[in-house]
Amino acid sequence: MQLMLEKGAAGGGLREQKKRATRAALAEAAVHLAAEHGAEKVTVEAISAAAGVSVRTFFNYFDSRDDAFVVIDEDAGARMRRAVLDAPAELSPLEVLREAMAAELAEVEQQHELWRLHAEVLHASPHLLARGLGAHMAAEADLAAAIAERLRGADRAGGADGPGGADGAGPRAGLYPRLLAAVAGAAVRTSVDHWSAHQEEADFLDVFREVFTLLAAGLPAPSA
Amino acid sequence: MQLMLEKGAAGGGLREQKKRATRAALAEAAVHLAAEHGAEKVTVEAISAAAGVSVRTFFNYFDSRDDAFVVIDEDAGARMRRAVLDAPAELSPLEVLREAMAAELAEVEQQHELWRLHAEVLHASPHLLARGLGAHMAAEADLAAAIAERLRGADRAGGADGPGGADGAGPRAGLYPRLLAAVAGAAVRTSVDHWSAHQEEADFLDVFREVFTLLAAGLPAPSA
DNA sequence: GTGCATCTTTGCATACCATGCAACTTATGT
DNA sequence: ACATAAGTTGCATGGTATGCAAAGATGCAC
Known part of the structure; x- marks a missing residue:
């Protein structure tokens, strides 16, 4: 060989x-x-x-x-994991996910014809839509693990957790990474969904980044 | 009759x-x-x-x-919609969802034996887990519609959108409500998941509220 | 390129899932 | 009590999904 x-x-x-x-x-x-x-x-x-x-x-x-x-791409999960672990240390966890997913989703606009068909098919039968959405979340568990690993590494390198830190070994262990993975998944789905309904009006990555801006701002009411 | x-x-x-x-x-x-x-x-x-x-x-x-x-409860969606529309006007959208869902999830701790069994069964076969997670999202679409309706009402009563407001009639129409619904769904799943793995250590509603606190803060890194 | 090990494809048999239809039983309203 | 609407059941039918063993490709060493 x-x-x-x-x-x-x-x-x-x-x-x-x-x-x-x-x-x-x-x-x-x-x-x-x-x-x-x-x-x-x-x-x-x-x-x-x-x-x-x-x-x-x-x-x-x-x-x-x-x-x-x-099923579209079955080993996207492994690439995401890599991207999360290899991301620059100065990025916040949310930014890491945004960049990792943006890189993964770059092909969406290139193969947009296939994606549009997919969206159309799934949207036409709720049964499949549910299945497709659910499939995304098997990956979320792995993603959460990758995030947790990155955070552990940052903790060791950067500084000690304060006592009772939000993600030490206490009862909340693992809550933050899971939430982050779940929210990032929600961001992707929302972006794709919105974009496939307004495909002519906006670039996908613009929508995607606006979604993460909203998340980072704590989801404030739009006109307040 | x-x-x-x-x-x-x-x-x-x-x-x-x-x-x-x-x-x-x-x-x-x-x-x-x-x-x-x-x-x-x-x-x-x-x-x-x-x-x-x-x-x-x-x-x-x-x-x-x-x-x-x-399937556990098929008409929870209708109750959620009601709760969102009837919520006090001074609550932020995120708070509205937190309260509406907390009310709906109050029974989780009461029927916790059934929920634990459900979680066990779903977790044991990924196929069903995906299906269950997907099922939650059919409801999310309705929930997004309810949020949008509430926001429209608030707009008419409260004040005019600034020009180029984040959720006017422009290309971003509907993005915010969908994101909010999706993120709230993610919050519920994350909370239930975490709680069912640490059932002895924390009350479910405590976990749930901590998750929303993290969301409102913009998901900052835990030790920064 | 010959031959062997490995992987893949395929047909067949089998069991389960899912739906339409018609007959039958059970509530409901007057 | 009667007519109507609604729910249950068995049967027939066709699609879905898996195990198994035989046949066909492929990769590798010699």
């Missing part, structure tokens, strides 16, 4: 490449068929046929039919 | 009463069976048998098997 294969990136063996292609073909077929006929009327058989594989193979890639409509 | 029956409340006809009882029996049977044997091993047939109804009847109450594990 020549090099350690980078797991998440493109390339690698011919096998990995084919797997990625098949998975993408299935997901794309699912979304396109759903956009045309409505998600509930699209069978696994139809998706599989459109992607050129057997029904059984579909279930080798997705745990359920609905997953094909929902 | 004597009176318009209040739809959400207890009592009413004998029919409504039986329906509520059957639904509760199904949901409770589902959770208990799941806690004992694992959610994935519980069939609709088993749930129906435990509740004393036919399989077909199960599907008259729930759209899918998973719904039985997830």
Whole structure:
């Protein structure tokens, strides 16, 4: 073997490449068929046929039919974790998340046609919307762990916690990182949702940064 | 007919009463069976048998098997909407949500045994967790609408928006209410999650209020 | 390039999920 | 008591999802 294969990136063996292609073909077929006929009327058989594989193979890639409509990028979580841990020490936790997520979401405007279709499909059937939103939060737990790790590192390097600090070893341990991850997730969803409804009027990243500005200000009433 | 029956409340006809009882029996049977044997091993047939109804009847109450594990209170959304609209005018939007949700969540500590079981079941199978989390957000959309309505009312009564106000009729219309609803939902989930992991150490409402304090402060780093 | 180990795909069998329909039973209003 | 509306049930049907074993690709060493 020549090099350690980078797991998440493109390339690698011919096998990995084919797997990625098949998975993408299935997901794309699912979304396109759903956009045309409505998600509930699209069978696994139809998706599989459109992607050129057997029904059984579909279930080798997705745990359920609905997953094909929902999953976009499965290893975004690992990249986010990296970004949080590698961020400059002087950034506040909220800023770290804003930058990490902004980097991750940069592709949204580039592949906006795919994202728009996705949003359309999910919005058309609340069942899938719920599933998609829920899927985002599995990642939030990992993200919270990354934030907690970063904060622990900062504590050790920067200065000691005051006694009874808000996130020491007391009963509130872990509350802040979890809240931060959950709120950041809420920020992403709100931004995407708003942007996909006003796509012509504003750049996505502008919306996204305005949302974090509101968060950092403590969510004050808009006209007070 | 004597009176318009209040739809959400207890009592009413004998029919409504039986329906509520059957639904509760199904949901409770589902959770208990799941806690004992694992959610994935519980069939609709088993749930129906435990509740004393036919399989077909199960599907008259729930759209899918998973719904039985997830749904707790289906008309909480309507109560929240009411609470938001009826809240005192001097409260900030964030405070309004805090109080409305605190009132709704008061029963968490009272029925904590059921909630603990629910949390256990959902946490044991990520699939259901995602579904449960997603379900919360259907409500968030309604909640956002209620917040927007309240803000419009306050605008008309209180004073004119400054030109370019953050939530006038411009491209950002509706962003703030949606963000607020999403963040409040995140706050609830984080609080419940944290509390169910540290149930002995803190009252739920204390955790909940601390979360909102963090939000109002703009989520600053814990030791800075 | 031959051959072996590994991974992937596929068909088949099986069980469960979910819905429409028609027949039957049970509340409700007059 | 009667008619009506509402809820329950069994049956038929089709889609969803998993285990298993055979066949086909791929990667690697020689």
